[in-house]
Amino acid sequence: xxxxxxxxxxxxxxxxxxxxxxxxxxxxxxxxxxxxxxxxxxxxxxxxxxxxxxxxxxxxxxxxxxxxxxxxxxxxxxxxxxxxxxxxxxxxxxxxxxxxxxxxxxxxxxxxxxxxxxxxxxxxxxxxxxxxxxxxxxxxxxxxxxxxxxxxxxxxxxxxxxxxxxxxxxxxxxxxxxxxxxxxxxxxxxxxxxxxxxxxxxxxxxxxxxxxxxxxxxxxxxxxxxxxxxxxxxxxxxxxxxxxxxxxxx
Amino acid sequence: xxxxxxxxxxxxxxxxxxxxxxxxxxxxxxxxxxxxxxxxxxxxxxxxxxxxxxxxxxxxxxxxxxxxxxxxxxxxxxxxxxxxxxxxxxxxxxxxxxxxxxxxxxxxxxxxxxxxxxxxxxxxxxxxxxxxxxxxxxxxxxxxxxxxxxxxxxxxxxxxxxxxxxxxxxxxxxxxxxxxxxxxxxxxxxxxxxxxxxxxxxxxxxxxxxxxxxxxxxxxxxxxxxxxxxxxxxxxxxxxxxxxxxxxxxxxxxxxxxxxxxxxxxxxxxxxxxxxxxxxxxxxxxxxxxxxxxxxxxxxxxxxxxxxxxxxxxxxxxxxxxxxxxxxxxxxxxxxxxxxxxxxxxxxxxxxxxxxxxxxxxxxxxxxxxxxxxxxxxxxxxxxxxxxxxxxxxxxxxxx
Numbered sequence: 001x002x003x004x005x006x007x008x009x010x011x012x013x014x015x016x017x018x019x020x021x022x023x024x025x026x027x028x029x030x031x032x033x034x035x036x037x038x039x040x041x042x043x044x045x046x047x048x049x050x051x052x053x054x055x056x057x058x059x060x061x062x063x064x065x066x067x068x069x070x071x072x073x074x075x076x077x078x079x080x081x082x083x084x085x086x087x088x089x090x091x092x093x094x095x096x097x098x099x100x101x102x103x104x105x106x107x108x109x110x111x112x113x114x115x116x117x118x119x120x121x122x123x124x125x126x127x128x129x130x131x132x133x134x135x136x137x138x139x140x141x142x143x144x145x146x147x148x149x150x151x152x153x154x155x156x157x158x159x160x161x162x163x164x165x166x167x168x169x170x171x172x173x174x175x176x177x178x179x180x181x182x183x184x185x186x187x188x189x190x191x192x193x194x195x196x197x198x199x200x201x202x203x204x205x206x207x208x209x210x211x212x213x214x215x216x217x218x219x220x221x222x223x224x225x226x227x228x229x230x231x232x233x234x235x236x237x238x239x240x241x242x243x244x245x246x247x248x249x250x
Numbered sequence: 251x252x253x254x255x256x257x258x259x260x261x262x263x264x265x266x267x268x269x270x271x272x273x274x275x276x277x278x279x280x281x282x283x284x285x286x287x288x289x290x291x292x293x294x295x296x297x298x299x300x301x302x303x304x305x306x307x308x309x310x311x312x313x314x315x316x317x318x319x320x321x322x323x324x325x326x327x328x329x330x331x332x333x334x335x336x337x338x339x340x341x342x343x344x345x346x347x348x349x350x351x352x353x354x355x356x357x358x359x360x361x362x363x364x365x366x367x368x369x370x371x372x373x374x375x376x377x378x379x380x381x382x383x384x385x386x387x388x389x390x391x392x393x394x395x396x397x398x399x400x401x402x403x404x405x406x407x408x409x410x411x412x413x414x415x416x417x418x419x420x421x422x423x424x425x426x427x428x429x430x431x432x433x434x435x436x437x438x439x440x441x442x443x444x445x446x447x448x449x450x451x452x453x454x455x456x457x458x459x460x461x462x463x464x465x466x467x468x469x470x471x472x473x474x475x476x477x478x479x480x481x482x483x484x485x486x487x488x489x490x491x492x493x494x495x496x497x498x499x500x501x502x503x504x505x506x507x508x509x510x511x512x513x514x515x516x517x518x519x520x521x522x523x524x525x526x527x528x529x530x531x532x533x534x535x536x537x538x539x540x541x542x543x544x545x546x547x548x549x550x551x552x553x554x555x556x557x558x559x560x561x562x563x564x565x566x567x568x569x570x571x572x573x574x575x576x577x578x579x580x581x582x583x584x585x586x587x588x589x590x591x592x593x594x595x596x597x598x599x600x601x602x603x604x605x606x607x608x609x610x611x612x613x614x615x616x617x618x619x620x621x622x623x624x625x626x627x628x629x630x631x632x633x634x635x636x637x638x639x640x641x642x643x644x645x646x647x648x649x650x
Contacts, residue, residue: 032496082271086388093387096632098588101621104605108614109373184486188592191609201492205516205596210496217492221485228484 008229015222018215019047029211039211041200050219053196056189057182060118064125064178069171071126072133073159084134091131099124099185107192117189117196124185125178132174136167169239176231183224272388273329279381280325284318287374290352292359295366296424296613302372308355317351320344321378328385338389341382346410348378353419360422370424370615397637404633424615425622428604432619435603440623442518442599447586447627450522454529455579461530462537462575463563472538479531487524487592494520495596521598525589529582536578540571573643580635587628591620 018025022040029039040046074080075087103120110116140163148162190198197220204212288302306314324344327337356369395403420426429436465472482490498520544567552566568575594602604620607613 085391086272086384089387089391090384093629093632096584096628097625098591098628100588100591100602100605101625104609104617104621107609107617112612180484184488187486187488191595191606198488201488202595204492210499213492214496217489220489221493224484224486224489225481228481 008226011222012226015219015226019050019219022046022215029215032211032214033209037207037209037211041203041212041215043199043203046200046215046219049195049197049200050223053183053186053220054223056114056118056121056186056194056196057179060121060182060186061125061175061179063122064129064182065171065175067122068126068129068174069133072130072137076134076137077155084138087130088134091127091134094127095131097124099181100188103185103188103192112193114189114194116192117186117194121182121185121189125182128177128181129171129174132177133167133171136170137163139170140166166242169235169242172231172235172238176228176235179231180224180228183220183227187220268331269329270331272385273325276328276381276385277325279377280321283374283377283381284321287377288372289374290355290359291370291372293368293370296368296428296615300368300370303355303359304374305351309351309358313351313354313358317347320347324382324385328382334389334392338386338393341385341389344382345379345386348375348382349414350419353414353421353423356420356422356424365427368424368427368615369422370618397640400633401637404630408630425618428613428615428619432604436619439599439601439603439620443587443590443601443624443627446518446521446525446590446593446598446600447583450525450529450586451579451582454526454533454582458530458533458578459537459575462534463541465534465538466541476531476535476538479534482527483531487528487589488595490524490527491520491592491596491598494523498523516597518593518598520596521590521593521600525586525593528589529586532578532581532585533575536574536581537571540574541567543574544570573639576635576639576642580632580639583631583635584628587624587631591624 026039033039071087075083099120102124103117106116106120106123110119144162144166145158148158153161186194186196187198187201190196190202197216200216200219201213204210204214204216284305289305290303290308291300292303292308293300305317308314309317321344324340327340352371352375359369360367390400390403414420461475465475485493495516499516548566548570549562552562557565590598590600591602591605593600594606601620601624604616605624606620608616608618608620
């Protein structure tokens with residue numbers, strides 16, 4: 001195991017310990033509170049909130065992945081070609097929208113609660129995944145494509161057997177970007193009453209309890225870094241398996 | 251010129267009258283928006299539930315007929331395979347009339363002298379604007395405009411919006427009534443927002459480019475620094491803002507003079523530092539990528555001419571790497587304009603103040619007052635900087 005992996009594992013264990021038995025960490029956070037305020041978030045179980053946060057992130061990213069990859073397959077087939085350049089520039093322009101603005105604009109349409117957060121995360125997550133899936137599906141090396149055609153593979157066989165596996169690492173990189181953005185934006189979702197770790201931070205801000213702010217911030221920050229690292233590791237693994245690294249070195 | 255460029259598909263259309271695929275989708279969207287979604291929402295005051303009105307209910311009969319006619323005409327032009335310039339012009343006219351008639355609907359529905367009634371754009375309006383903006387975007391993509399032409403189009407749109415604002419077309423619209431109540435605060439927050447986004451970018455550029463040069467020259471620095479910056483980038487903004495509160499509050503309380511220069515746990519200081527931290531990665535890594543990408547033979551030639559390391563750096567490498575560094579600056583600017591919204595949560599100001607106040611008061615028009623300028627600012631920054639990047643990039647053979 002590399003030192004980096006050991007550090008990450010240690011942080012993960014520490015995080016789990018904190019979520020399972022937060023009160024045992026009270027002495028660590030106590031110096032940050034004033035006037036006898038509680039050092040550990042007391043308006044709900046930190047574990048439940050964390051799980052709810054991760055669940056919202058997961059659902060939104062899963063839905064974005066399915067729809068975005070589906071759309072990217074459609075516009076890279078012959079009958080969808082007409083939409084290719086438009087959808088490419090839409091995905092590009094759409095990402096200039098701040099995720100917070102998407103969330104804020106979802107509220108008038110959908111009201112308060114978890115739904116607007118989920119929809120906003122889903123909509124925003126579409127863009128990076130779609131953009132990367134397009135890149136992956138349109139950059140299949142010409143010789144590979146011709147070899148697949150020469151073997152008499154049908155369009156569907158080429159898609160499933162050649163194009164998607166080769167595009168997978170790039171698609172996964174889009175999924176990573178979407179997941180990290182979703183995790184971050186879900187935090188803001190607590191301002192529209194979604195049950196996420198943002199409520200711990202915001203409770204700390206509104207009551208000037210730095211301990212709450214710090215523990216909320218630490219949990220979200222660690223989750224984001226670990227999630228991003230795990231998905232990057234998976235990406236590298238898939239890229240190796242698809243033989244893309246060897247191709248790049250050649 | 252435009253007709254010539256898009257000629258193959260147009261010639262085909264002349265022989266075989268096929269419909270435009272995008273046009274079919276747009277037509278379905280338009281039908282749904284016209285018949286099933288409200289054009290405006292009219293409410294007796296700003297927080298109660300409103301009445302959803304279609305175009306026919308929101309405008310005097312004659313104006314409603316004119317608007318229906320324009321929408322129908324625009325949809326038909328969208329369906330036909332006419333030259334891109336026509337499609338662009340027709341969709342621009344339809345979007346413009348939608349905006350004008352929206353203001354008209356607000357004037358029509360607001361009783362004379364009533365200041366509490368609110369008329370806001372409904373889902374139907376947004377979908378219609380989106381649908382015709384899509385035709386315009388498609389036409390713009392097909393026209394393959396150069397960077398200066400794109401900035402020209404942007405200026406034209408900005409001028410149209412400014413003219414409508416100046417003429418008071420939308421004065422009875424809810425978002426402008428929110429603005430009327432807090433005009434001074436709006437511009438103060440706008441200044442804070444711009445200062446946060448551009449200030450952090452400026453500091454990050456001044457520090458990030460030299461750090462990038464250092465990373466380029468010493469691989470040990472690169473190996474140590476880039477993963478750290480990469481990790482900072484993944485930390486959600488509100489968490490990073492929050493994590494900075496404790497150390498800054500400690501500084502303010504324990505270091506004499508710290509609070510006098512504006513360092514405190516909440517407010518602009520942690521927002522500025524967090525935005526700066528987020529800005530470093532794109533600038534440092536793009537500087538490294540840009541310098542790495544400079545052709546080795548060019549560097550050899552420069553050294554062969556007897557140039558010193560610094561002369562090579564400033565005379566050859568940095569100018570050649572500039573487009574890539576500018577791309578990093580584009581990423582940072584668009585990202586920071588969005589992230590500065592979150593600063594409001596820790597008392598840092600900016601347009602986020604209106605967004606979160608509006609969410610708190612369930613006053614959606616106030617949310618729009620914060621969200622619309624943020625989105626517009628980010629969009630303008632992206633278009634302008636993309637155009638600049640293209641202008642400074644070496645000319646390439648256009649690829650299909």
